Amino acid sequence: MDHPANSTLTAARLVRLLGPPDPGVPAYRWLADTLRGLVTDGLVLHGTRLPSERALVAELGLSRTTVTRAYAALRERGYAEARQGSGTRAALPGGPVTGGGEPLPDVVPGRPAPSDAIDLTSAAPPAIPGLAMAYVRAAESVARYVSGMGYYPYGLPSLRAVLAQRFTERGLATDPEQIIVTTGALESAAVAARALLGPGRRIAVETPTYPGLLAAVRPEASRVVPVPVSAEGIDPASWHSALASSGAQVASVIADFQNPTGNLLDAQARQELGRAWRAYDVVGLIDETLVDVVLDPVELPPPMAAFAPRTVTVGGVSKSMWGGLRIGWIRASRELLPGLARARLSLGLGAPVLEQLVVEDWLTGDWGAANIEHLQRIRQQRDVLLEAVRTALPEWACVVPTGGLSLWWHLPRSRSTVLAQRARDEGLLLPPGSVFAASGRGLEPWIRTPYVLQAETLRVAVDRLARAWARAA
Ligand SMILES: Cc1ncc(COP(=O)(O)O)c(C=O)c1O
The missing domain is CATH 3.40.640.10 (Type I PLP-dependent aspartate aminotransferase-like (Major domain))
Structure with missing residues (x-):
């Protein structure tokens, strides 16, 4: 998923994602259905700018009418939106629903978090690309069980x-x-x-x-x-x-x-x-x-x-x-x-x-490529987070994990609870180290930062974390 929302998908990349046309259906239908599948599967994210009709015509070798019709069909069903001055963008009807993190105990007292707070309490990544199509296939095979x-x-x-x-x-x-x-x-x-x-x-x-x-x-x-x-x-x-x-x-x-x-x-x-x-x-x-x-x-x-x-x-x-x-x-x-x-x-x-x-x-199934993409995305996020914290907070230390979803930082001072409170004020939610203690207390010199959010969000999170630490330490 190297083209996050609000980025641009080139015609060449889209043609690679589309694969070969299906000669059994009209070309515009093949194009509209396959592109819709890419959007529902998360391979083309909501908000991604699609190639212009002209660029896609040149790359696909199909007629302009075919491409225009396919884009119109997508717009009609809510899978694309034409925006004044910025071409056509991929869309999920109704928009994507984010949030839904696993609830950890809310142990950070104080004021309510700002509404644009970044949530680092959960270490759960979004779905692997391609999952929506596995649901479609499963919905077909559930018929075998309903009797x-x-x-x-x-x-x-x-x-x-x-x-x-x-x-x-x-x-x-x-x-x-x-x-x-x-x-x-x-x-x-x-x-x-x-x-x-x-x-x-x-x-x-x-x-x-x-x-x-x-x-x-x-x-x-x-x-x-x-x-x-x-x-x-x-x-x-x-x-x-x-x-x-x-x-x-x-x-x-x-x-x-x-x-x-x-x-x-x-x-x-x-x-x-x-x-x-x-x-x-x-x-x-x-x-x-x-x-x-x-x-x-x-x-x-x-x-x-x-x-x-x-x-x-x-x-x-x-x-x-x-x-x-x-x-x-x-x-x-x-x-x-x-x-x-x-x-x-x-x-x-x-x-x-x-x-x-x-x-x-x-x-x-044969999902090796999707698994690799899922893990590559998480690895890239880990590396972005690691680099950002090391740059902003050079006194913090962690052993870089070879897998999993979070970094466990050793703080130079035992201030984890205060840090979590200050972070909330800065618009960053994360639990203090004591939440992870089997005895329910202690671990004051530790803080966990998951890397399941997008890289740009993690960079903003680290800016807030550094500001919070400056006030906590
Ligand atoms: C170690 C560990 N066990 C269990 C879970 C929860 O798993 P599930 O969502 O399958 O209940 C998590 C989620 O973060 C976890 O990190």
């Missing part, structure tokens, strides 16, 4: 098989019955917590961690035991002492591009962690939500569950496809399945069929 009841509490059998196959390919042999499909990784964590915890049971959780995960497990645990983790990785000694002293029965980690630190545990760290869990007979709760957000060439170790036999792994598509799909899964060792199945049924009767079909369509 049945439509309840699949553990997931569509075909999707469970695809997900099991993916685990097996990553080095963790998995049968489809070891998979339960859910409405998101967070629901998966809530199901796992209900199955594994309960009165008198404790969970050891790395700190910092993703606050949503904490919110999902805390109501089921009699105690949350924090275990420190850093952007350099885990310290096996901390795990041994936390497990020995707390008697926790469950241990939770985000092994792949940890949220917020970005750390990817290497095979040796996984082995050591697995050894500690076995020594204290704990069940591992592993969150793999970010595993597909690989930004630099790194070798991914086998899944953490391959190093520890008694584990529940949770994952989902919100970071690799789109949060709006609300599809996640659980992969568990066999002995844990009956408890998980009961917990699953106590929380709901399954995920929607249509969305499961969208995910299956995507995972079995």
Whole structure:
């Protein structure tokens, strides 16, 4: 997506995106329908200036009447707008709907944020290009299911098989019955917590961690035991002492591009962690939500569950496809399945069929190019954010993550809460470090900045961040 809204699409680039004409339909219809598909798929963004009719005629080798008719058809259906003096622009009927970030606890007291505030509380990217067409195809295949009841509490059998196959390919042999499909990784964590915890049971959780995960497990645990983790990785000694002293029965980690630190545990760290869990007979709760957000060439170790036999792994598509799909899964060792199945049924009767079909369509389709584009965009945003913060705030330090969606900055002074308050005044929303603490406080010298917004927005965000820091420090 190298032509963000308000940029110009050249005729040559559009012709490459359009591909060869379809001789089976009138040329104007082919042009209008294919261009509409590019707009609904996010490959040509709302607001992009389309090539002039004359330029497109020259590049496509079609007649002027054909191009004029196609543009008129697009305008009629709301997929293009003619603007006085600035040609024709691509449009989504009704305009794009932004926002919809995952809610993190609102812990920044003070005045309400200005209406043009930039929201850095959420680390969820917009949809992968091409997703809208996967919905169209899934809507066609849902017809095969409507004569049945439509309840699949553990997931569509075909999707469970695809997900099991993916685990097996990553080095963790998995049968489809070891998979339960859910409405998101967070629901998966809530199901796992209900199955594994309960009165008198404790969970050891790395700190910092993703606050949503904490919110999902805390109501089921009699105690949350924090275990420190850093952007350099885990310290096996901390795990041994936390497990020995707390008697926790469950241990939770985000092994792949940890949220917020970005750390990817290497095979040796996984082995050591697995050894500690076995020594204290704990069940591992592993969150793999970010595993597909690989930004630099790194070798991914086998899944953490391959190093520890008694584990529940949770994952989902919100970071690799789109949060709006609300599809996640659980992969568990066999002995844990009956408890998980009961917990699953106590929380709901399954995920929607249509969305499961969208995910299956995507995972079995030829979407390599769209995945690369999605990740390239995120990588570019990471690099823009990194460069901007390093330039504006040279005393801040972070370990550059090779994947995931956020930078975890070490501040030269313990002022994270004040910084978050000042940032709000400057029109920038971001949670203080304490939101990521398993104990709910501390981490004052830390702040998380996700890189899911467009590069230009991130640059403005860093200007505001620098102003806020000048007032906070
Ligand atoms: C580590 C982690 N787990 C789970 C989630 C939420 O996943 P889902 O949208 O699939 O419920 C997030 C979202 O930011 C996350 O970072």
